[in-house]
Amino acid sequence: MNIHAPPSLLELASQSLLRDKALAIAALEDLPMELFPPLFTMAFAGRHREAVKAIVQAWPFTCLPLRALLKEQRLHRETLHAVFDGLDILLALNVRPRRWKLEVLDLRKHAHQNLWSIWSGSRTPGFSLMEPGTAHPMNRRQKVEDSRVEEKQPLAPLEVLLDLYLKEDTPDEFLSYIIKKVKERKEVLYLCCNKLKIFAMPIQNIRKILNVVQLKSIQNVEVNCTWKLSTLGRFAPYLGQMVNLHSLFLSHIHKSSEMSLEKQKQYINQFTSQFFHLHHLRVLHLDSVSFLKGRLDQVLRCLNTPLEILSITNCLLLESDLMHLSLCPMVSQLTSLSLSGVSLTNLSPGPLKVLLETVSATLQLLDLDECGIMDSQFTVLFPALGRCSQLTVLSFSGNPISLAVLENLLTLAVGLSKLSHVQYPAPLESYDDTDGTPHPGRLAQLHARLRQMLQEAGRPSMIWSRANACPRCGDRIFYDPGPLLCPCCMPV
Known part of the structure; x- marks a missing residue:
């Protein structure tokens, strides 16, 4: 039997207000700020169009994070239209009501925001459209309130935040509607992304x-x-x-x-x-x-x-x-460098060695997967790799190297105190001559050998995992500690 938590006093108060639409709208002028979010959420979920319009016109916070407030609820078309209908009235009048502080209408799907910090007046970072040196809208409004100037002030432009994911031939209904509204009010509605x-x-x-x-x-x-x-x-x-x-x-x-x-x-x-x-x-x-x-x-x-x-x-x-x-x-x-899939087989390792030396004080991740790097090239790179003191992740799967070079690399790696994860290819000695695939038994012996070397070097927590391309489909097969077969190689 499921036992649901009883509704909070805020929820009960909001439910009570919404039972009487006229009362709810009239109460907005003196409604405590903490009641606005639950009241708006319930009004939107219940499709109370007139209440939604009125709440938007009296919204006392700088940001209305619409989708974050609604959580799993859908943006109902009619109720979304009610939000913009409420804004339309204010934008047409070009005056700001006494309590209205809205600057940002946040329509992003996956915005994880601290709602209370937004409601208390903190702007969403990175979206200010003002030029450097321009006073912040909140500062301008505070000066207006402090100087007891006339309540009704001209509206500043309202920002509509929307992450754009363009996957179809034409915009979907939701995006088309937003674009239409912004075009209608282009002087006072800014579409930001x-x-x-x-x-x-x-x-x-x-x-x-x-x-x-x-x-x-x-x-x-x-x-x-x-x-x-x-x-x-x-x-x-x-x-x-x-x-x-x-x-x-x-x-x-x-x-x-x-x-x-x-x-x-x-x-x-x-x-x-x-x-x-x-x-x-x-x-x-x-x-x-x-x-x-x-x-x-x-x-x-x-x-x-x-x-x-x-x-x-x-x-x-x-x-x-x-x-x-x-x-x-x-x-x-650089803190991260990836050259994965760039063929280096016939190129001199000198330039890459110089680059690694240059970024040795900052580089944290290095990805050289599927570069075709040979033993002789890796040997040239070893001194530069040994200087990368901040390196935490090193990946060089898909390169044809020998067991000797791999063991030398492990010896070098244990000297890098921050290096925690290395992804390496199966060395040439582990391949089966008959079909050109790594031999599981040899790979198991190799893994045991590397683990023993890490134990002896005092770095047992360093992760060494293997990855090679499947000879049938090209997808990677990972080994940690044993082989995880590609689905296409598994018996039916």
């Missing part, structure tokens, strides 16, 4: 949406779909206006074989030149970006500020690209 993720949508539709968004509010951009170089060129001008961008993830940008070299150069210049405007960029992920080969320096020299995280994965690079990377001052303070 912290996260922009593009999975699939025609570029013309993306541009229509971005034309409505306050681009300087965007801090994180992820383009995780297949784009032609010409599409990237059309997106580039918008990227350059995202002046507060902190993180950029770009994947699967392909050059057309039919495109002239002149056109390719034009689009690449359009993209790379935007980095001059991104003074807050700290995280850059480039995955399967075809134009990087021989042109990485063009991206690097446009960077304005030092990066903290750099990931260049599944790209073709020349030795000259690595040389430019090792000498670039904007990567000298």
